[in-house]
Amino acid sequence: MSTLFSCGYLSAVQAKADAIFADPILNNDAIVDTITAKAVLEQQQGMIRMPSITGTKNKELRVEWLTKCSPGTEACSTDCEIDGSDATPECKDYELECLRESSFKVAERVYRDRTIEKIDAVAFNMLRHMAALDEWVSAYVITGLLANAGTNLFTGGIGNVIGNVTFIFPQYWDDGIWGYFDQVKRLNKFRNPYLINGNNLYQLIFNRPLEAGNADGSGNFRKMNTLKVYQDPENIEVYATGQSFLIHKGSVALITKAWNPLNAANAVEPAPGYFLWSEPSRNLPGVTYDIIMQQSCSANDFHEAYKIQLHGLFAVNPYPCDDDNTGILVFECAAAGVSN
Numbered sequence: 001m002s003t004l005f006s007c008g009y010l011s012a013v014q015a016k017a018d019a020i021f022a023d024p025i026l027n028n029d030a031i032v033d034t035i036t037a038k039a040v041l042e043q044q045q046g047m048i049r050m051p052s053i054t055g056t057k058n059k060e061l062r063v064e065w066l067t068k069c070s071p072g073t074e075a076c077s078t079d080c081e082i083d084g085s086d087a088t089p090e091c092k093d094y095e096l097e098c099l100r101e102s103s104f105k106v107a108e109r110v111y112r113d114r115t116i117e118k119i120d121a122v123a124f125n126m127l128r129h130m131a132a133l134d135e136w137v138s139a140y141v142i143t144g145l146l147a148n149a150g151t152n153l154f155t156g157g158i159g160n161v162i163g164n165v166t167f168i169f170p171q172y173w174d175d176g177i178w179g180y181f182d183q184v185k186r187l188n189k190f191r192n193p194y195l196i197n198g199n200n201l202y203q204l205i206f207n208r209p210l211e212a213g214n215a216d217g218s219g220n221f222r223k224m225n226t227l228k229v230y231q232d233p234e235n236i237e238v239y240a241t242g243q244s245f246l247i248h249k250g251s252v253a254l255i256t257k258a259w260n261p262l263n264a265a266n267a268v269e270p271a272p273g274y275f276l277w278s279e280p281s282r283n284l285p286g287v288t289y290d291i292i293m294q295q296s297c298s299a300n301d302f303h304e305a306y307k308i309q310l311h312g313l314f315a316v317n318p319y320p321c322d323d324d325n326t327g328i329l330v331f332e333c334a335a336a337g338v339s340n
Helices: 004-021 033-045 118-147 177-187 200-210 218-224 233-239
Strands: 060-067 090-094 097-107 161-162 163-166 193-197 228-231 243-248 252-256 270-271 274-280 288-298 303-318 328-333
Touching: 004 118, 033 118, 033 193, 033 228, 033 233, 033 252, 090 303, 097 118, 097 233, 118 200, 118 233, 118 303, 118 328, 161 193, 163 177, 177 200, 177 243, 200 228
Parallel strands: 163 328, 193 228
Antiparallel strands: 060 090, 097 303, 161 163, 193 243, 243 328, 252 303, 270 274, 274 288, 288 303
């Protein structure tokens, strides 16, 4: 099969996958809930201090910053003598890696006697396996948030800070919690935070906009709007049951890198029977997957095997003067110290 013909075939597969994804009936299993990952991708835009990829193999990232913690003051002195110390340069290295992959294989002859064409099967499989990777990304991001949670510096109010989790009794997850979160963000110097929530505030956030026209509902609606909130019960309640995350904008990022040419029309053939290209996720704007297709003949049949890979990393911006302030705070709906 020539490269030109193969790229045309692969483009047709991609077009059919797009058509399936746009169909309100056929796309049900291809659309997945990825709100936490979407929130991080949206809020990291223009904020994460990640430079261009460096390194001999183009997989390394280095973040550099200056540190000068608590510079002092002193009584005025002569203008002729000036002394002092410079800021301290620091850096942190990251390495992009293959995070996850998903594969499938389609035979040729099995579709000869079916009304379904092989190309349709390939497109359907492509959507389902990419969706599986999208779901994995959401779990990966939540795991990264939990692993990098910092310590809440506000120990007053309704929260009981134990380690890197702040416990709040269930009865306090009401309209008064927005004032508490405002104190939290001020004492932790979170200038522009957002909240990722599961079930903790779901009913409250659902009801308040619908009650905003009521005489006693407009105030509560305005309080709720003092904080940007993302609702993700589908993932939070699976991987961080009963918890909510308050995140400083730009403190975390999901960085992904595709090594192959974008879109099937630009697929390359590095070796006979192998084709490489990349496609963007249909559920996660900003995430692109590398795809490898292999043609083979075995067991008296021709096959197309596809491998979809995700390369990247979950990165946390350095907070210069306080290792405990990572820009991520975890709140749990539970009695103090009694985790769900």
